[in-house]
Amino acid sequence: MKKTTTLKLYSRLLGFIKPYWQTIIPMLLALVVAAGMEPLMPALLKPLVDDTLIAKDPQSITQIPLLLLLVFVVKGFAEYASKVLSEWIAHKAIVDIRYAMFKKLNRLPLGTYQKYSSGKLTSKITYDVLQVGNTLSEAWIIVIRDTLIIMGLLGYLFYTSWQLTLMILLIGPVIGFIIDRASRMMRGSSTEMQNSMGHMTQALEEGILAHKDIKIYGAEAYEENKFHSVADALRKHTMAVIKVSAANVPLVQVLAAAALAAVLYVISLMSAQNLFTPGELIAFIAAMAMIFEPIRRLTNINETIQKGMAAAESIFEILDLPDEKDTGTKTLAGISHNIRFDNVNFRYHPRSKYIIHNLSLDFPINKTTALVGESGSGKTTIANLLARFFRVSDGAIFINEQNINDYSLSSLRAHIAFVSQDVVLFNDTIRANIAYGLSDIDEKDIIDAAKASHSWDFIRSLPEGLDTIIGDKGSNLSGGQKQRIAIARAFLKNAPILIMDEATSALDNQSESMVQQAIDKLRENRTVIIIAHRLSTIESADQIIVLDQGQLVEKGTHEFLLSQEGSYANLYQKGSLDELTK
Structure with a gap:
């Protein structure tokens, strides 16, 4: 996926919280109130020192402590409201993103699932969305609140002494450069983290699903080593992010401390010349010290933002995939004619070899057709083409003498039932x-x-x-x-069309007998396509189609094919029909 700028990604993410603007407005107001309380605290230090401690003004002795208490109370309520409201908005967005991704998965063509492992898709919906959630809840609150706090404190500092404030701002471009470089490095490492998490989820899923095979083949050590390898790869990429983040914050703090030391030196000289009152001196130093904490938080939150942006790229990669094509507009109303394959060709990609070659055949209405052939001969592909999980490369498939591409997918698939092994x-x-x-x-x-x-x-x-x-x-x-x-x-x-893909091949004799009775009844008055190698199923079919490398080799009833003494008859006589269809 092409790299997208942080601003574009974040703007797109914010689209998921746009529906909750009625909650966003009071949350933003709470943030403004909380940020507005910050510069009031150093501003109250000036009268506290000059009027209360030095001048001993009785009114100030009572008012200033009460005002300080009021500032902290208002700030506490505002921060509580902004935190709760922002988390509510973020978690609503997380639900919406996960729903959008799950909805997208249901609308993707079958070929897309062959490109992505289930573990990677699972990781995107669980881990990646969680990273985006942190960005939508914690990150933007810190960015907005602390930016407002910095602006408020800078305003107070400029009001007190614009010359000294400019000295502090000289380190701004340097800090900005450091943060930008760290952002680029963390974005790349965070992307690798997302990929590694997908690999680990896939390995974990395979280990859980294949636990019997792992035990019977004694592959515990192999699977354990494989899992350790992907887990360690995730650790390495995580450490790369941690190292950059860990160096980023103290480096910014050191630069800020250097500016602070220079300013303190100048303030001391100015104070010696009575250019500052004691209250102004303490208030300025307090405001200057307070400004470094929001700067630190803004620098630190960069890691969360870059993880979220890397996750957002991964999420939008899925959301931007094209949906399964559904150009059909007609409604299929029952089955009145044979299903017909007319010179059908199919291959997965333009440069890959054909799986189905010039295939023309009929599936008689309300009759049973069995498909047999070696693995890769195209049996399951025929069923997938009929259900339009894939579209034919050339030729056409007809139902009721109408090209199935003309029917809507929902209408077509409403007429198909599927029973698989x-x-x-x-x-x-x-x-x-x-x-x-x-x-x-x-x-x-x-x-x-x-x-x-x-x-x-x-x-x-x-x-x-x-x-x-x-x-x-x-x-x-x-x-x-x-x-x-x-x-x-x-x-x-x-449904009038029934596809059975080796529905009894994995059953014992007793279970097969009961299932076969059910299948025999299910087949009544339906157009049935059976992919099977159990002889009992094939013998009773009205028509048997023998396939070889996507081409029709033989066609007829069981008795007819035996009388032809062809490949079907030879395999039947050898008792090796299973080999033909495995």
Whole structure:
């Protein structure tokens, strides 16, 4: 991603807090009040010394302490209000940013997910947004408040002695140069931190998901070393930021202290010549000392800002990705004709090789077609093209004699149900998983779908029935139970097109028998595309398509293909059909 200036990035980030302007206004007023109290404190020191301590004025003895107390009370209330309001605004913005990112993820084309690991995407929504949140809550409050404080104190210093104040301001350009250099260095290191956090999240996610494989293959040491490597890379980039930040603040303070020492020397000479009253002298020194703390905070907050800007670049990289193209305007209303692939070609990138070559075939309406072929032959790609997860490179796919690109994505996909070997279930109730994506569904319809999928018996035996939480990815269910829940979901959707991607390949015989019964019922009166290598599924198909490197090799029924004594028949006779389709 092209580097963006801090000002442009911050301006774009502020767009997320713009909707909360009614809260921003009182927060800014609170900041102005809090900042306005700062120069009042040294200003009250002058009468405290000259009138109260030296002149012994009775009225000042009473008024000045009360005024000082009032200043601190008002300052305390204003700082409390600004802190609470700013955090409220920032956390609202964090929710909005995360929602915008999650919404964007749901609208990205499938190809984008192949470019980004799930760990990196997770890191962007969790870690990166948190860095931006710190920038929106802590950073801009400090920048606004402390800038106002510095301006107020400088105003008082100019009022007291403009000559001495100019001496202090001579170090301003030097400090600005140091801060700018530190900002550039920290931005680069912070960007590397974001990337390292993504790598670590990915390694952690893989370690958790693959814990069985790690144990069975004895790869604990390998995975531990890999994780340590990415975690240590994150540490190194973090230390690079810390080193710059740690050097930045004391260097600025040393320069400020040098200016302070010079000013104190001149003040001492002026005081000896009675050019300052004792109260003015103490008030000036106090205001000058007070100005260094907001300068220190502004210098220190630079680290938070640069981390936030690096995170903002990472976030906007995702938000600026193009959405899945949906140029279709027509509505698909039922399936009345065969699904037809007409001279379809497909490749992922213009320079990559074709996955599908000149493929022309029909999927008969309300019939079952099985796709077989070696890994990489294009079986799953055909299903992805039909659902328009990818667009064909050449040729066209027709439903009801209409190019599927002319249909809106929502209309097209509403007519497709999908059952896969890798069942996707959510850590929610069985009810919610069966009725996934549907609203206002009667419980009777859910139960009917559960009965049709042969899952009602085990569901009602659970203590909470349909309201049972199934755990992460359905961890509380067996493989066969998860498959039947997925089939129940397809029953409830009642789509006229059904795609089954090796839906029974990972089940034992007993589970397969029950799932197969459910699948046989689900296939009734639907146009079904099966990607499978279980012979029982393929034999019953109305049509079998044999693919090789994206091309049609053979087509026909099980009996017809056997009679042709081709590749299908040879593999069948050898009992090695599995090898063809793995």
